[in-house]
Amino acid sequence: MRFTGSLAAAVAVLPMALLADPLPSWNDTEAKAAIIAFVDGVTTPGAETYVTPEDRIAVFDNDGTLWAEQPVYFQLLYALDILKQKSDADPSILTSDVLKAGAAGDMAGIMAKGEEGLLEIINISHGGITPEDFEAQSSEWLTTTPHPTSGLTYTQMTYQPMLELLSYLREEGFSTYIVSGGGIDFIRSFADDAYGIPPWQVVGTEGETTYSAESGTPTITKNGGLTFVDDKEGKPVGIMRHIGQRPIFAAGNSDGDFQMLEYTTAGEGPRFGMLVHHTDAEREYAYDRDSHIGTLARGLDEAGDRGWLIVDMAEDWNRVFSGKP
């Protein structure tokens, strides 16, 4: 059952859903009704659409789906802050133009070398540290540093309606995973507190790590260099590596999530794909086809034919950030 096929069922179950609203930050639009109808369908024993709890796997993109991603990915802002801290202590680490631009917060200079330049900044800011120390450091940063325009901390910029959706799915027997292009250790540093998602349910981009006991203390160290990029075609690959099973529910917001939704909804039986459309310039941001981050074009073009739900942030959500009631 796809979104399109479930509208009638959605309307039928709406009154019952309203009695105990699992999604209070969602307006009573078709989007909310479609989600609830899908969940009712897969959780009703005896229904043709019933799915056993073990197979109720839901995957969520993170940036732009569970929290904001403008003006640039929060992980890049973190990397720049750490680069600046490190270079204040030891300026000799700034061995290239892009690293100098990074430490100075010069966005044009950072972007001048494209992905290669970003990787240089990530390697310096994320390397030479154990995953545990890295997670403590980024968790501290995410919960105390103010976002450049909203003034909220980054973890306050998670989306309240999506937090409710995660909780609702878990209460209905789903396992909820993050499948993000962001770094796996970065996301793990806040996902348990912010989303109730433990480290083993985070799939993300991975850097090279090594193990050594030579110092006397067995230690894993994050080195520079990426070993796996969990974006676009990488997302289904990451899902099969970590989860080993095709999900039945996938949520994203950009064309980087296209293949994850495509793979998820191509499976047999009931499937649900949804894209969060950033339409709310007043409360959050409005962007899609022409955005430098979170570009959404193919998804908008094909969602209708594929039966994917487009969530209109301005229309469908009565509250946006978890940190701003």
Added chain:
Amino acid sequence: MRFTGSLAAAVAVLPMALLADPLPSWNDTEAKAAIIAFVDGVTTPGAETYVTPEDRIAVFDNDGTLWAEQPVYFQLLYALDILKQKSDADPSILTSDVLKAGAAGDMAGIMAKGEEGLLEIINISHGGITPEDFEAQSSEWLTTTPHPTSGLTYTQMTYQPMLELLSYLREEGFSTYIVSGGGIDFIRSFADDAYGIPPWQVVGTEGETTYSAESGTPTITKNGGLTFVDDKEGKPVGIMRHIGQRPIFAAGNSDGDFQMLEYTTAGEGPRFGMLVHHTDAEREYAYDRDSHIGTLARGLDEAGDRGWLIVDMAEDWNRVFSGKP
């Protein structure tokens, strides 16, 4: 609390444990008492050794720890059978001496090129297939093909005492993971049925996979080539990639598991490391330092100092295989 420190406690709790024996295939030796004492320690609320369920992560090697691994790894026997089937249908795939040796079951010829030759056989026998089809094929093979010397099927050669240990730990709130040098998809094909371990709790060696929707059907394909080897130093790395948290309990049987036990037991708080020692030539096999498979030398030398439990298969188990009561 390590094994050495828990002997006194072990003896103290033994009578209670016997009342409802969670490990009936274990003899009433120090090994069993040490395991039960550890579990009691981490699950008793208020105890200094108490560990919350979220942190009760237990990792198990597979070959030689949860099932047998002689005369060679079962996955290699599988690979040779599939290679033979494929080459019977199309002899032109045998493009090298090692592949010809593989199809002919000529072990000396297979081993002549070492790991490179084995990888060639794995690539041909494990490649060009979706993970789902691969798992169906290997599951069928594992549950119907007789082992060359025991006559049991491979899944009947899981160790009954270890199945009981897995169940016991899960009943006591642990999450149980496999962390194996074997292929992740191969293990997933039987781990849920054989061990009660779902696909997302299997960490293993990984091959390159790609995603494509070009044929019209979104498909993941296993290609040749390894992207991650989950053995020795790779085991702690694989644990942190997949689980994202250091376990408190690790079980292995060979020096390939040394780093996994080292990393696990170096953490703070109560930790447990154990090595299954193959001492039972009558019921299973007897091998350690000089074995071509499952070599155990450093583990035997250092287990005492490190507080790891050595399980003596002949002494500590009253039953070996799950399939042979």
